[in-house]
Amino acid sequence: MTRTAADPCISGTPADDTTLRVLSTSDLAGIDITLADVVGTVEGAYRTLAAGLSDNPRKLTVKPADGHSVAYAMLGRDGSRDVVAVKTSYKHGLDKGRQEQHYYTTLTLYDDVTGLPVAMMDCSRIGSLRTPAVSALLARECAAPGARSALVIGTGTQGRLALPFLLTTLPGLDRLMLFGTHPEGIEAVRAQLHAHFPDRDVEVVADVRAAAGDADVVVATAGAHTPAAVEAGDLAPGTLAILVGHGLDPSTLHRADRVVATSEAQMNVTGTDMADADGKLPAVDTEFPPVLAGAAAGRTAPTERIFAYNSGLVVTDIALGHRFAQLALAQGLGTQVPLWR
Structure with a gap:
């Protein structure tokens, strides 16, 4: 169900649009979430997209001619949560061994009812859960x-x-x-x-x-x-x-x-x-x-x-990232940064 402006948002400081809550790798690592919760969250994001309520544009890709790195940018909107988000992903050292590679991925969420930022987070754990959850759903439906x-x-x-x-x-x-x-x-x-x-x-x-x-x-x-x-x-x-x-x-x-x-x-x-x-x-x-x-x-x-x-699909990152943000903010995790001051 779509939220209204009267519904509670999960922004860290609802009255202040100049700060952003940052959730680090260690903040997210300590959050307990069941596999069934992850699967249900991801499935819900797909169903909302299929209903035409979410937006998941094609990702943008940047890769140098020698192939030593690759970067992606993904913008999306979750229509059931009324959340807009941007995900970025950058991997360097594709021409080297695994230990020499660098990989960074972030997700920034905005509440599209209040117009306030929700959180910026490391997206590595989100991706490590979202992708096998999608494979499991594919197996359930297509095996x-x-x-x-x-x-x-x-x-x-x-x-x-x-x-x-x-x-x-x-x-x-x-x-x-x-x-x-x-x-x-x-x-x-x-x-x-x-x-x-x-x-x-x-x-x-x-x-x-x-x-x-x-x-x-x-x-x-x-x-x-x-x-x-x-x-x-x-x-x-x-x-x-x-x-x-x-x-x-x-x-x-x-x-x-x-x-x-x-x-x-x-x-x-x-x-x-x-x-x-x-x-x-x-x-x-x-x-x-x-x-x-x-x-x-x-x-x-x-x-x-x-x-x-x-x-x-970025809509699945948004849904799962929003779920993690809810759990993190309920526990008082993260650092409030006066980004726009």
């Missing part, structure tokens, strides 16, 4: 009926929570597989799984292509330098392959029976590494917001091999 096995490729930020979120939306999964090349990352995946599902464990696989053939759901979250490249022929009938980062060969997209994307426009911007020899991407059969809203089918046949492209 074959009775899906029992899942394979996660990659053990970085996005890979570490992929399995707990998948189990949140698909509790019937009984075989969990993982392919990774970093021992510390594999242990981090195990730790996150045990933190949320203490009775579950993950099977580490050495042959990722063979494991993909045994999986009903494949979630590829690996970095650009991964040796994993699951091909279309590796996937069994009915498999859902979700691309978040890297780990899937372009053939999984071009030979899919059905293609679903969170946003076709954003896939055309950020998915160019999946283009064919002519530099083209196939058309999307449906975007995901109408699937969640019940206006389109995620899957039309049990044996369809489905390729799903998970690119972040």
Whole structure:
């Protein structure tokens, strides 16, 4: 429901439009939020977008010719919360190893009823939760009926929570597989799984292509330098392959029976590494917001091999960021900065 001016806002100082509450990495790290809360918040943002109440323009991208860095800017409006926000994302050192890279992402929220700023926050935790939540929703809507096995490729930020979120939306999964090349990352995946599902464990696989053939759901979250490249022929009938980062060969997209994307426009911007020899991407059969809203089918046949492209929509960042801001301000977290004085 849309708020009115009489409803309470969560601005740190409602009478002062010259200050901004800044929520740091450490402020947000201590906030407890359940996986189900995250999934519900993200799903609500998609449904509001599908209803035509939110705005999610195409992201802007800046990348130098040598490819050593990339920056994104995303503006959006959440129509159910009446919140406007700007997200920025900057990664430097793409030509170097993971330890030498720098990554910064921020989200600035404004209350569109009062006209006051809500907060500026580090967006790294928002993204680390939002993306696997979207993958879990894609799995819930697009996996074959009775899906029992899942394979996660990659053990970085996005890979570490992929399995707990998948189990949140698909509790019937009984075989969990993982392919990774970093021992510390594999242990981090195990730790996150045990933190949320203490009775579950993950099977580490050495042959990722063979494991993909045994999986009903494949979630590829690996970095650009991964040796994993699951091909279309590796996937069994009915498999859902979700691309978040890297780990899937372009053939999984071009030979899919059905293609679903969170946003076709954003896939055309950020998915160019999946283009064919002519530099083209196939058309999307449906975007995901109408699937969640019940206006389109995620899957039309049990044996369809489905390729799903998970690119972040700023409306989901806004919804989850607003939820974190509510929790943080209720706890008195953050620093009030007289930014416009």
